[in-house]
Amino acid sequence: MENTVAIDVSNVSKVFASGTAQEVKALDDVSVAIFKNEFFTLLGPSGCGKTTLLRLIAGFEHATSGSIQLDGAEISSLAPYDRPVNTVFQSYALFPHMTVAENIGFGLEMQGRSKTEVEATVSKMLGLVRMETLRDRHIDQISGGQQQRVALARALAPRPKVLLLDEPLSALDLKLRKEMQVELKRLQHETGITFVFVTHDQEEALTMSDRVAVMNAGKILQVDHPHEIYNRPNDRFVADFIGDTNFIRARIIDKGSTHMNLDIGGEKSIQLPTPSDLAIDGEITLAIRPEQARICGTEDSPIFEGKLAETIYIGTDTHYQIDIGTDSPFVIRVQNTSGEAQQLTQGDMVAIAVDSAVIQILRD
């Protein structure tokens, strides 16, 4: 991927009701660079500021401070109709008094394109989203999934430099959502337009994106490729928000050059290789993905032991909750490949092995 910057957000803050008692800091000194032809996702819980950032790029809100550049030109003071950026709204916001074709052609018409050009582009767009047969339907005569496609076609028709998508799939049912995820990826490839996608669904973010920015409380915590975000979260919030994670609070007892001993509150201390870049002393948090730990025999090198508290069978996987003396049980996910249930009963003592490479040491 060529890494030319399409959108450069630098030091942007947004304060709502500024100067009043109910001042809300929606964005707090956010900087991020979004590359050309990239499927970029803003991921975070509701109220984290992801939609505000999107609306700032679209021009519906103006930043309290900071700058937003598109292809090197400052756009933060431009009105929405002067920005080569289009939005797909969460509620679609399709014009109910117009047909499918009129909705798709609206942006082109407003740009003052000729009638023949509008016609041609609308037909092309209808083909792109596979809606040719419904061109003269009214918006209330088509289904939610079809409205979604029309909203996409309408926003893509003027060929924006950047397409902003504000949780566009949240109103669809699961099956349709999966279909549209694939569809969106295809559209992004076919059009070569930069997509900035906002979602609170971590699975959606990981499946679709080239890069993901995880946000919380008005800040961007980590920007990286999905597998890096999943495997190398740099923050406890990121590790917790993306997928399931076992967190273990630990205290460094002694730190050697190769190995360190950690106290996790149980009877025994555990030993881990000292990461070369560990700058923290004292209290740390270990993050371990449930599928990256395994139950082992003593011949393997177990790092904890615990009592099996609960076995949860969910078809493809079995979840084991193991009491290792910490506040919450340690969860191990085992894929059911053999078709036979593992012979473990509640109360058994089990040993847990984890490759030290997959243990994340997080700042708090």
Added chain:
Amino acid sequence: MSKTLAQQESLEAQAQRKEVKRNLLLSTPALIVLICAASGPLLIMVVFSFLTSGDYGGVKWEWSTEAWFQVAFYRDIFDDTVSIADAHLSILWRSVRLSFLTTLTAFVLGFPTAYFIATRPPETRNIWLFLVTIPFWTNLLIRTFAILEIIRNQGVVNTFLLMIGAIDQPLDMLYTDIAILLGMTYVYIPLMILPIYASMERFDFKLVEAAYDLYASRWKVMKRVILPLVKPGVVAGSILVFIPSLGAYVTPRVLGGGKNLMLGNLIELQFGQGRNWPLGAALSLTLLAIVMIALIVYVRSAQKQGATHDS
């Protein structure tokens, strides 16, 4: 088999008849009110308009089309020459013109007002709506006299303009068509604001953002997105203002003085001093006909416009 089917059909028909009967029974009060309060008087007017006027008011039970003739023509009492009734036609024209202008002015002022209210935060909207409806609390006559007090030669406006030296002598605003227009706009504008507001409240302002996003200027957003979608409110508001304006009586009487009559005043004159009840009845029915024709034309054109926008 066919017999049972027929039986079933007759049963269904019976049930249907029963239903019709019950509906009729339930709507009886409404029907009584309609017949007694609307159709009855209307029928009396129709009958009166075809009778001869009595010498001291009232009617004589003699068939005559003279009243209908007098609506548009004038017969000289001495030589029976017939000429067009200029006075009636000019009053008719003034009524239509002033009502149209009132509707237009109410729209021009009322639409932004409704827009303003609809875009306020929900908790303050009711306060604005409340302010709009406050004039309804006062009697129409008193409100009209208040306007008179404001615009008369020694009134608030003239006194102020004289004081600051903008004019040398008071402006003659009272007893003009402008005064009537002002009064009627003031009286009827809430009837324009409220239905437009009702439409606008249901309007999804996300659509405005979507249109801005798709390169529409402010004016285009108004013309292509907001206006078409709040049109039902505009149509309702226009009808609600136009109809009472056309039949207005108090406002033109007070603010138009004796000389600037509107249809309402002309009709009153025939039943009062004019002692020509049949002509009054014929004029009333003319007014009714104008309203109905105007309504049909307006609603049809609004529908047609909507249809070209919609499909």
